[in-house]
C-alpha cells in the first residue's frame with residue numbers, strides 16, 4: 311500500500327486557544343458554508359423518534375440544510391432512509407410525514423416500494439435501457455441505524471457505525487433503558503441564533519444563578535410543617551424543574567415522592583437527603599415496574615454513577631434523565647443565524663397505553679408565552695447574545711477551562727471535521743465530547759492536526 315500524501319484543510323476561525331472561541335464561528339457565512347460542506351454530511355444525526363414511524367409504511371422527512379431524507383419503516387425491525395429525490399428528474403417524493411404502501415412521484419408517477427426498489431415507470435419503452443437499470447433506479451440509500459428509541463442517519467457511506475460515534479453516551483443511557491421512553495409531548499422553537507450558540511447554552515450550569523434563580527437553594531425556604539426540611543426542599547426542586555416541562559421531572563414521580571413526604575428521616579441533613587433519595591428512587595422504580603414498564607433500578611444506577619442529569623451526544627442531541635423520565639433536545643441549523651431547537655418530554659407507558667404517533671410541532675417564537683419558565687429564560691438570552699457577538703469590540707468568548715469545557719470540546723471536534731481529519735482521529739475526540747455538562751476542557755488529540763487559517 312502506498313502512503314498517500316495528505317494535508318489537513320486549513321480551518322478559518324479555528325479554536326487556537328482551548329478557552330477562547332472566535333465569535334465569527336457563530337455568524338460568518340463562510341464558516342457556515344464549511345460546516346455545510348464538511349461537517350454535517352459526515353456526522354450521525356437523530357433523524358426521528360421511532361414512535362413517529364411505528365408501522366410499516368410510516369415515513370417522515372428529515373431535513374438538514376439543503377438535504378431532505380425519507381426515513382421509512384419497512385417492517386417491524388427495519389427502518390430505512392433514502393435521499394428524497396425521484397430518480398427520474400429529481401422531484402421530492404414526499405413532504406412532511408405520513409403512511410404509504412409505496413412512494414409515487416407526483417410529477418410523472420414513477421413508483422418505489424418501501425424497500426427502495428422501483429416498481430413502475432410510465433411508458434418505460436420510451437427510455438433507453440441504460441436508464442432503466444434496476445439498481446440505478448432504486449432510491450439512493452442513506453445510512454440509517456437505530457438506537458435509543460430513535461432512527462439516526464449519516465450521509466457518509468464511509469462513516470463508522472453509529473455506536474462508535476455515540477459512546478459512552480450510548481452505553482450509559484442503555485442502562486437507563488432510554489429505548490423504552492416514549493414521547494409525551496414535542497415542541498420546537500425558531501431561534502434567531504447560530505446552532506452552536508443554541509447548543510452551548512445547554513452545555514454548562516454556570517448560567518443557572520443568573521438565568522434561572524428559581525433553581526438556587528436560596529430560592530427556597532422551608533415552612534414550619536411537620537415535613538422534614540430536606541424533603542420540602544427536594545419536592546420544591548422537583549416541582550420547579552417539572553413545571554410545564556413534563557419529563558424534566560415527571561408529575562408521576564412528583565406524586566410518588568409526595569406520597570412519601572411524611573416518612574421519618576435522620577436529623578443530619580446529608581443522611582436525611584441520602585435516605586430520602588433512596589426511598590424516592592425505590593418507590594419510583596416499584597411503581598413503574600408494577601404497571602408493566604421496562605424500568606431500570608434507579609438506586610443501582612445512582613450507586614454506580616451511570617447517569618448524569620444532562621447527557622450530550624455529539625453533535626446535536628441531549629438527554630436529561632430525571633427519575634423515570636427525561637427531556638430531550640435536538641438542534642439543527644436553518645441558516646448562519648437561524649436554528650430549530652426541539653424539545654421532547656419523554657416518559658414511560660405500560661405497553662398497551664403508549665400514546666399514538668406524535669405530530670411534528672409548529673415552531674414557536676422564543677418569547678411565545680406558552681414556553682415553560684426554564685426554556686423561556688434560556689431562549690430569552692440567546693437572541694440577545696447573538697446580537698452581542700457582532701460588537702466590533704468583542705473578539706472571542708473566554709471560557710472557564712474548568713466548567714465550560716464541553717463548549718470548547720464540541721467546537722474543537724467541529725474544527726477536526728472542517729480540517730477533513732480521518733475518522734480514526736475524529737472518533738476518539740467525539741467520544742470525549744459525548745459527556746455530561748460542566749466538564750473541563752479535554753485533551754482531544756486534534757489540535758496539532760488542525761491548521762488554523
Ligand code: FES
Pocket residue numbers: 396397398399400401415416417418419420
Ligand atoms: S420527476 Fe418523478 S416521475 Fe418524473
Ligand SMILES: [Fe+2]
Pocket residue numbers: 511512517521522684688
Ligand atoms: Fe438554562
